[in-house]
Amino acid sequence: MPELTGDLDTILEWADEFRTLGVRANADNPEDAELSRNFGAAGIGLCRTEHMFLGDRKQIIQSFILHDDELIREKAVADLFAAQTGDFYGMFKAMDGYPVIVRLLDPPLHEFLESPRALDVEIARMEAAGAAAEAIAEKRDLMEKIDSFAEQNPMLGMRGCRLGIVYPILPTMQVRAIATATARLKKEGLDPRPEIMIPLVSVAPELAKLRAQAEAAIAEVAAEEGVELDIPVGTMIELPRAAVTADEIAQYADFFSFGTNDLTQTTFGFSRDDVEAEFVPQYLTERLLPFNPFATIDPGVAKLVKMGVELGHEGNPDIVCGVCGEHGGDPDSIQTFNAIGLDYVSCSPYRVPVARLAAGQAALRQR
Ligand code: PEP
Ligand code: MG
Secondary structure (H helix, E strand, O other): OOOOOOOHHHHHHHHHHHHOOOEEOOOOOOOEEEEEEEHOOOOOOEEEHHHHHOOHHHHHHHHHOOOOOOOHHHHHHHHHHHHHHHHHHHHHHHHHOOOEEEEEEEEOOHHHOOHHHHHHHHHHHHHHHOOOHHHHHHHHHHHHHHHHOOOOOOHOOOHHHHHHHHHHHHHHHHHHHHHHHHHHHHOOOOEEEEEEEEOOOHHHHHHHHHHHHHHHHHHHHHHHHHHHHHHHHEEEEHHHHHHHHHHHHHHOOOOEEOOOOOOOOOOOOOOOOHHOOHHHHHHOOOOOOOOOOOOOOOHHHHHHHHHHHHHHHHOOOEEEEEEEEHHHHHHHHHHHHHHHHEEEEEEEEHHHHHHHHHHHHHHHOOO
């Protein structure tokens, strides 16, 4: 496991003496969490729980989404709960005594479903191999069902908190798993500090609803386990509407984390997944854009962050504000975030040392 040693460690300790901006890491497994601690992260600013649903786990979510049979759905939820409780137990243990912000499921539904194109290929192969008609028909049914979930613009569709509003059992399952892992660690004498983050909120009632649901689930687990649980609930601010109505949203939030990847995408209307395509490189060559706004925070997007922080404090004077988009590890963006008055940045583990240094420099320059 890499660690910081020697001169670099000393320089970073100097930077830490000056900086006021906290530095956390984005991590979703105990190994990365430990690496983040070695690099000096003061907690996990973003644990993307969808990363915990790769491989076989995807099948459990798929069976929850696609089956109408209540028993199959209940079994899928129980399996997911058991798996997530183990995931969170490992994460919180690795970060004992440090905050861990767990974001509830965020991606568009289709990311949890098999690809219709792959199923089509499989059906063709089954037909060529002379497979039983019944088995082929079953695959076709599955493909049609998955197709019925197709969206024209999945990144603007059923994702983020919208998933939780439509399938309330999913966030409840995750919150129960977070609370149960916390209760178990507390009983072992550890100091787990989870926080729950709701993604892609655009209107305050979404957060009000999901927060109430989360609080009810936490209270239930606390009673079942006989342990006191105090778990903050906050939200990502990653849509322009959320930034400009942050005073309303903050009334239901203990913290804000600015998702500058999505905020950049939705402010510009540029796809974050196609940034290398066609027009952006030309824009950069012709200096229509001074730099890639997905790498370094754009001044227009930064204005929205500033507005979000200011309005957020109007709605909740105690609100804690951070950034967890890629920009959180970029030195130029860190200067901007420091000037805006954010409380922390969160970045990938390997960028933590650079972020500590940049935060120290930003504080010195602001003197
Ligand atoms: C973001 O949008 O900036 C963010 C951190 O979330 P994700 O990259 O997972 O969408
Ligand atoms: Mg996002």
